Structures are given as structure tokens and as C-alpha cells.
Amino acid sequence: MTCRPWTVRLFWRKKDVPIVAQSTETTDWVSRFADEVIEESERRAPGKPVVVASGLSPSGPIHLGNLREVMTPHLVADEIRRRGREVRHLISWDDYDRYRKVPKGIAGVDEKAWAEHIGKPLTSVPAPKGSSYPNWAEHFKAAMIESLADLGVEFDGISQTEQYTSGVYREQILHAMKHRGDIDAILAQYRTKKAPAKKQQKPLDEAELEAAEGSGAAAEDDGSSGSAGYFPYKPYCGNCEKDFTTVTSYDDDTTELSYTCDACGFSETVRLNEFNRGKLVWKVDWPMRWAYEGVIFEPSGVDHSSPGSSFQVGGQIVGIFGGERPIGPMYAFVGISGMAKMSSSKGGVPTPADALKIMEPQLLRWLYARRRPNQSFKIAFDQEIQRLYDEWDKLDAKVADSTALPADVAAHARAVGTAAGELPRTPRPLPYRTLASVADITAGHQDQALRILSELDPENPLSDLDEARPRYDKAEAWINTHVPADQRTIVRDEPDAELLKSLDEASRQSLRLLLDGLAEHWSLDGLTHLVYGVPKVQAGFSADATPKELPPEIKTAQRTFFALLYHLLVGRDTGPRLPTLLLAVGQERVRALLGE
Ligand SMILES: [Zn+2]
16 A cells, blocks of 8 residues: 555644544544545546455355455445445455365265365355255355344445356456467466565464465466466366366357366367356456456455465456456454364354354454554454453543544444444443353353342443343353353352361451441442452551552452452452452352351
8 A cells, every 4th residue: 555644633622722633534544545545446437436345255154364355345435435435345255166175164064975066166066954045155155244234344245156157257258268368478477487485474373274265366276278278267067067177279259169077078169158157267357357347445365465476466467358456455364362272163263253242243343443454463252352342441431531542533433333324232331341250150140140230330220131232142152152161150159168267367357347348338349449448458558548558568468368259259269350259149148158
């Protein structure tokens, strides 16, 4: 991308105090790309809607890492819409690509049986057993479409199977065949060049490789040169439907094409000006579509940055189709943390739907909006999600009281809604970590969960669990599916009589102080004050004393006190934050477990 200087507009209040306008314009990477894309669209196709594109291959579950392929142009398209411009975000479903391999661990798929279909278009492969969809590609597309709807992503889906088999690209195919020599010459520049040593910062892990493959471009197929010469087009066999075919002759005048199938031995001669069962090879297919659709902006993964990659080569080939290469930032991979440990029904490949089970769409959108495409980041399925939510809630509060920085305000605005309006949000967004603790401790007992949550803020109690939804459901799903059993909280049924008996006088006194203050402090804030206050009072200070007024030993005393409480309540050294835990356990049971 080209970097353009950007200005922050200053408005002046009466007293000449500058305040920064909270417009999303020119405040973040999305705005800067939008400026560039609009300008380029006006240059290439004045007055026409702006076209941005993503490509997804439904060759299996669509990896969460591939979501960046969609979110990058989505955010830019959304900014353009917010400015009142017409924009199309195309998602090309590369469902006419060949079935390359049977992904591991898919429910309802026998690897041996499905291996029979390798080489067929993805739309000709049967869906996993039990699926309600007509074929493999549709099955995996459906899950993605649902997630995109939850995320508020507006798009025009284009099935490449429909495009190719209905002859939409006929002229382009004939044109490519006619200019196969030119195409071959471009590709030849890269074939002879030895690929430079890959400058990867680190080896790709398996998930990233999956993601790279999922982009449909990893095959880097540029067609083959048989004895009859180079052809940028491959028919799917008329007998076995597979693409192990070799073009043996082509006549430019009659468009007669002969091929043989290496898989089944079938051969036939067809007329390409009426034949619809084949496709341009990937490195030609992609630039053909840039030209056909007039794509102005289409990002691609870092795997496309090397010389000879389809994006680079496509930039040369697109000229043959009378088009120009889109503005295409390279985006860094998005990693996943905490998913590896988890056993998944889908072979450990997290999808956007998996993420949306444990986090609200706003949070997921924010992760993409706040990072420039070339910055990598991780999506947390582990404990990190709690910290992430704290950060998000803090930003939400800052935006509400107008103290957030302009770029943060912009990222927030892109996260909570689109040009079409705000996404549905949780009416009472209680802290995720509190909800997770409550779900953890109450283990599915909703009445208990409501009781605890309504005690968090007695002034303004929660009256219905629905007020905390869907965030509560996400936190509950996270606890149930991503927190290992040894990290779950199990509240003791019976007091630990032995431990209670062994306590020295100071420990007994600390419990006494806590129990005496319990009723009066029974709220999240009250209990926080109480548990930190007990060791202070015991050491002769006021419960309100600030850390500056206290000797450092108080910290040790607090830690010791907290550990004692955890042991008595949950039989471990640690657990959810104590105030939450106390509320969750309930006053009566706390009293019993602490030996009252
Ligand atoms: Zn065949």
C-alpha cells in the first residue's frame, strides 16, 4: 500500500480547547485503504460501484485463519458504505476447484471412501454423511455463511461452479486459449527463475498450513505443457469427472479441443465454444476474474508475496484480459491460542463458528479492526480471552465517556456495527470473567447463576439472565469446552474440618473478620473491599488504607489469606477472583465452609 499522510481534524470549542473529531475518517488503516480504494475505483471505473473481493475454498471446514481474507475487504467496504458510496464485496466460492485431499477428522466422512473423489470439482463430491447439503462444497460453505451473517458481513457470493458450468466465462476461456503463448511466456519467466529461499519468520504450524491451503491458491497450478504445447485450461473428464486430463490438441478456428483422461483412459473431442465442464488453471483463473469483475481491492495471504506467486504472476496475466491487478495488501496469518489442547470433532481446525461460540461478534470484529493487515495476532481460546474481554470493556467505557483515542474510537465503531446499523448487543454486558466464573461454579444451574449475578450490583440487580445474554452463553460455552477439567472450580460440599482445626489464632481471627463483614459487604465491590481489607485491619491499619500507606508485608498477608480462603472453599491454592467466588458460593455456604 502507499502511505499517505493523514490529518486529524481539529474543531475548536468556545474556549479554544481543541478536541479531536470522532469521525472514523482518516483515523485508522481502514480509512486510509478506503481513501485509496475509492480514488483507484474512480480512476479505473468512474461512477461505478466500488468492487472489493475475497476468495474462499470450501475444500473442508473453513479455518478461522481464513476469516482475514473476508474481514480485511469487509472493513474497507463497510467504511466506503459509511461514506455513502455504493460498494460490492464479492466472495468468490472456489467450489469448482479440484478436491485435493480428504481433510482429517471430519464427522461422517470415511477417508478411504472419500479419497475416491479426489480430482473432481468440490461440488461433485458427496457431502459428509448426515449432512442436509447436496455436496461437499455446499456443506462447508453453509457454516461459513452463517458465521458471516452473525458477524454482519454483507457480501455477494459467487459460486465458481455456477459461473463455469453456465458458460459465463466462455469468452474469457477462448481468449486465454488464443493467447496461451503469451500466458506461457509470462509463466516461463518464473519457471526458469529459481525460487529464492523462503524468508519466513518462523515455520508455519499445521493450522497455518491448513489455512494457506484453504486459500485455494496453494496448489499454484499454472497448467501443463504436454506434447501439444501449453494450455491454460483443464477439462474435467466426461466419464469420471476428475481433472487428471491432458489436452492433446486445440484448434483456434473451430475451438475443437481433444483431451485424454489419465485416470480412466477416456478421451473425447469437444468444442470449447459450447463446452462448460472445465476451468482455467488457478494462475490464470484468478486474474481473469479480477478483470471480469473489475476488482479494485483484494488482499491475499503472505504466502502470495514471493516472486512467482499467483498474485504476482496474476498482475502480469491480468493485462491479457484487459484488466489491472487490484490493490492487494498482504495480510499476516492469524494464529489461534489454546485450541491445540482441545479435542475437536473437526480435526482440531477451529472455524469462525467455533470462535463465535465463545465470543460475541463485536469482539471478533474488533480483533481484526484494530490490527493492520500486516500485523499478526492471535485469537484466544484459552485464559487470554478473559483479559481480552477486560480490554474491550475498558475501551467500551472510554468510548462512552469520550476519552478514547481517535484510532481506538474508529476500531470500536467498526466492531459494534456496520453501515447497516449496530449488531445486536448484550443489554447488560457484565464482565466476561465474572460470567465465566459464575458459569463454572453453578455448572448449568441457571437459577443459581441469576441469583449470583443479581447480587453483583445490589443497587441495580439483574432481573433476568437474558439481560446478560448472549455474553453469558459465550462465557458458559468457553468454560465448558475450553477450560481443562483440572482448572475447573469445584466448591467443597463439606467444610475441611482438619484444616479448620489446625489454624492458628491469626488465621482464625482473619476468618472472623471476614465473616463479620460478610452481610454488610455482599456485593462485588463490597466483597472486594472486604477481602483486601481484612489483612490490613489485622495489621492495625484502616481497611481503606492505600498501598502507599502500607508496609509491603501486607501483600504477603493478603496472599496468605486468599490462599486460605481458596483452600477452605474449593480445596485448591487458587481459583476465580474471590469476590466472585464468594458471591457464587452464597453467604450461607460460605459461612459453613469457613467454619462458622
Ligand atoms: Zn476420466
